[in-house]
Amino acid sequence: MTSTLPNSAALDAASRPNGLGRFGRFGGQYVPETLMPALAELEAAAAEAWQDKAFTDRLNALLRDYVGRPSPLYEAERLSEHYRRAEGGPRIWLKREDLNHTGAHKINNALGQALLALRMGKKRIIAETGAGQHGVATATVCARFGLECVIYMGAEDMRRQALNVFRMRLLGATVQPVTAGTATLKDATSEAIRDWVTNVESTHYILGSVAGPHPYPMLVRDFHACIGRETRQQCHDAFGRLPDVLLACVGGGSNAMGLFHPFVADTSVRLIGVEAAGEGVASGRHAATITEGRTGVLHGAMSLLLQDGDGQVMEAHSISAGLDYPGVGPEHSYLREIGRAEYAAVTDTQALDALQRLSQLEGIIPALETAHAFAWLESLCPTLAPGTEVVINLSGRGDKDVNTVAERLGDQLKPADG
Amino acid sequence: MTVAPGSTAISSRFAGLKQQGRCALMPFLTAGDPDLATTSAALLALQANGADLVELGIPYSDPLADGPVIQAAASRALEVGTTPASVLEMLAGLKGELTMPLVLFTYSNPLLNVGMERFCADAAAAGAAGLVVPDLPLEEAEKLSPIAAAQGLDLVLLVAPTTPAERMARIAAASRGFTYMVSVTGVTGERAQMESRVAGLVGQLKAMGPTPVAVGFGISGPQQAIEVRSWGADGAIVGSALVKRMAQAKADGGDPVATAGAFCAELRAALDS
Numbered sequence: 001m002t003s004t005l006p007n008s009a010a011l012d013a014a015s016r017p018n019g020l021g022r023f024g025r026f027g028g029q030y031v032p033e034t035l036m037p038a039l040a041e042l043e044a045a046a047a048e049a050w051q052d053k054a055f056t057d058r059l060n061a062l063l064r065d066y067v068g069r070p071s072p073l074y075e076a077e078r079l080s081e082h083y084r085r086a087e088g089g090p091r092i093w094l095k096r097e098d099l100n101h102t103g104a105h106k107i108n109n110a111l112g113q114a115l116l117a118l119r120m121g122k123k124r125i126i127a128e129t130g131a132g133q134h135g136v137a138t139a140t141v142c143a144r145f146g147l148e149c150v151i152y153m154g155a156e157d158m159r160r161q162a163l164n165v166f167r168m169r170l171l172g173a174t175v176q177p178v179t180a181g182t183a184t185l186k187d188a189t190s191e192a193i194r195d196w197v198t199n200v201e202s203t204h205y206i207l208g209s210v211a212g213p214h215p216y217p218m219l220v221r222d223f224h225a226c227i228g229r230e231t232r233q234q235c236h237d238a239f240g241r242l243p244d245v246l247l248a249c250v251g252g253g254s255n256a257m258g259l260f261h262p263f264v265a266d267t268s269v270r271l272i273g274v275e276a277a278g279e280g281v282a283s284g285r286h287a288a289t290i291t292e293g294r295t296g297v298l299h300g301a302m303s304l305l306l307q308d309g310d311g312q313v314m315e316a317h318s319i320s321a322g323l324d325y326p327g328v329g330p331e332h333s334y335l336r337e338i339g340r341a342e343y344a345a346v347t348d349t350q351a352l353d354a355l356q357r358l359s360q361l362e363g364i365i366p367a368l369e370t371a372h373a374f375a376w377l378e379s380l381c382p383t384l385a386p387g388t389e390v391v392i393n394l395s396g397r398g399d400k401d402v403n404t405v406a407e408r409l410g411d412q413l414k415p416a417d418g
Numbered sequence: 419m420t421v422a423p424g425s426t427a428i429s430s431r432f433a434g435l436k437q438q439g440r441c442a443l444m445p446f447l448t449a450g451d452p453d454l455a456t457t458s459a460a461l462l463a464l465q466a467n468g469a470d471l472v473e474l475g476i477p478y479s480d481p482l483a484d485g486p487v488i489q490a491a492a493s494r495a496l497e498v499g500t501t502p503a504s505v506l507e508m509l510a511g512l513k514g515e516l517t518m519p520l521v522l523f524t525y526s527n528p529l530l531n532v533g534m535e536r537f538c539a540d541a542a543a544a545g546a547a548g549l550v551v552p553d554l555p556l557e558e559a560e561k562l563s564p565i566a567a568a569q570g571l572d573l574v575l576l577v578a579p580t581t582p583a584e585r586m587a588r589i590a591a592a593s594r595g596f597t598y599m600v601s602v603t604g605v606t607g608e609r610a611q612m613e614s615r616v617a618g619l620v621g622q623l624k625a626m627g628p629t630p631v632a633v634g635f636g637i638s639g640p641q642q643a644i645e646v647r648s649w650g651a652d653g654a655i656v657g658s659a660l661v662k663r664m665a666q667a668k669a670d671g672g673d674p675v676a677t678a679g680a681f682c683a684e685l686r687a688a689l690d691s
Contacts, residue, residue, distance in 0.1 A: 020557060030526050030553045032483040034578035034603055036585070180489060181479065193482050198604035200580060297527045297553070298480065310501045311531030312479040 021214020088386025132164025209252025224258025450500025468686025
């Protein structure tokens with residue numbers, strides 16, 4: 001990466017994406033022809049809805065009273081203290097998306113898209129899920145609005161996230177196991193797209209990340225941009241200026257995009273996404289798409305992609321089901337390519353350490369996905385000047401992961417000062 | 419930029435059949451299922467049993483437009499190590515023997531992985547006559563089409579039952595060789611019943627220009643092939659039904675090649691009835 005900052009045209013929100021749904025060379029609509037009219041309908045419906053005060057009023061009221069927004073910006077004093085050096089250290093703030101209804105940021109998008117589905121007169125909802133957080137959020141809003149709900153989930157993920165499977169069923173959703181391919185998020189997404197191709201006239205697909213064909217990367221980002229907008233105001237209220245660093249985990253990249261989006265044009269703010277390096281990038285068993293991927297097409301978008309020499313999509317690996325995906329949202333690939341955002345990767349072990357650290361220093365058990373962002377603090381903080389204001393998106397809470405963590409740690413649980 | 423629709427192997431084949439008042443039979447095979455030697459023999463068996471053209475699928479890890487039968491075939495083909503290069507190598511080995519036009523079916527990613535120019539050059543050198551890319555947007559297809567044409571390959575575009583008329587006209591104008599009318603709102607796979615609205619769409623599409631129209635996705639056997647012919651289609655494409663029969667024959671210890679030939683002959687007889 002060069003150190004030259006991208007020019008302002010490249011950062012203009014109006015050109016992300018352009019008229020063809022592209023973020024630079026990334027994005028687009030690589031889907032079967034059957035879906036093209038539905039994508040156009042969705043794009044038009046979203047554009048109309050954002051102009052309709054009745055829609056935005058209803059969305060904002062539900063975000064406030066049902067989701068619990070705004071989520072707090074919390075100063076993590078003991079975590080900041082942990083990284084304090086003799087001359088001082090960064091101050092770390094947590095954007096508490098874990099406190100949202102259903103325990104993660106995912107509900108922001110699920111709620112917005114459910115309102116859009118109602119607007120388009122579609123009564124059947126489908127979604128894919130990896131960790132189950134997006135599935136739970138979708139099942140929740142479908143219950144709230146009386147919509148039929150089918151969630152596609154890899155059989156392997158259903159095993160890893162049994163509690164979330166039960167939650168979705170409790171909420172009245174049908175959870176459809178996907179056994180094809182690697183039986184994880186990639187395959188669940190493919191199966192959801194096939195369902196949509198088949199039932200497109202009656203069904204809305206609530207895609208859960210800033211991935212997929214245009215307009216999804218833009219649509220999902222825009223429904224999550226409340227995270228960044230609130231953060232901006234809260235930073236102003238707390239310390240009177242913009243933050244210096246924004247940090248978020250990246251699988252598909254929705255929580256990161258939601259946080260970054262309102263700051264993209266503010267080039268003084270460093271944007272850092274943290275991917276899952278699984279068992280280590282060198283092991284080949286990882287999900288570090290931006291770090292290791294090549295340009296390719298998956299699930300309707302051109303982006304960076306983990307693929308073999310013949311263009312076959314590779315299996316991703318991460319302890320976190322939500323990051324276990326060989327693709328990434330096209331806007332992240334773009335922000336990386338123009339040098340506006342930085343991306344790092346941390347291993348399963350580093351994420352587990354960070355999960356314990358946050359639990360024991362702040363009394364907050366983060367989701368395994370989220371723990372990846374916290375793990376990067378170990379490398380980042382020693383390089384930051386005293387007084388640097390760092391905001392981490394605490395994208396989800398860890399209740400769903402306690403079984404996985406217990407299996408992995410067993411009796412090796414580390415004491416806080418370990 | 420559009421390329422003048424000159425005479426190609428595919429367009430001459432359709433023109434010839436039209437003169438005879440016949441509907442083209444175009445079977446589909448997944449290359450490398452269960453192995454490339456079988457695919458190679460099956461292509462010749464289809465040709466010997468009345469196929470007019472053939473569609474050959476390059477197996478891909480994430481086939482979004484395919485139902486369970488072709489997904490499973492692609493997985494089997496990938497498990498035995500089938501690659502785009504090995505498929506083309508197999509095809510090149512059939513030069514002189516395989517005389518019917520062959521249309522390669524590939525998803526975008528394996529194609530873009532080697533680049534449009536090189537993919538088209540390699541496919542043409544191996545003897546392919548056309549390309550179908552089911553997840554390539556029209557805008558990208560308009561870029562690929564002249565590149566393919568420069569190698570003598572027809573880029574065949576797809577129309578779905580959900581495609582609005584205005585868009586259908588743009589696709590029909592840009593498609594080369596023939597236009598692929600997807601006969602169901604859905605992925606590939608046999609259907610008990612065809613969507614009746616597609617009957618009208620075939621006529622609508624044919625009225626938009628001289629490019630022949632072939633119907634595929636969901637044709638399960640001779641009866642439905644006849645139905646598609648009665649809609650005025652210039653060709654019938656049969657994929658999952660054939661792929662399933664070959665896999666079943668293999669699983670039962672039978673001969674998938676002979677099974678392919680016999681099923682093809684059955685379809686041929688129905689279309690000529």
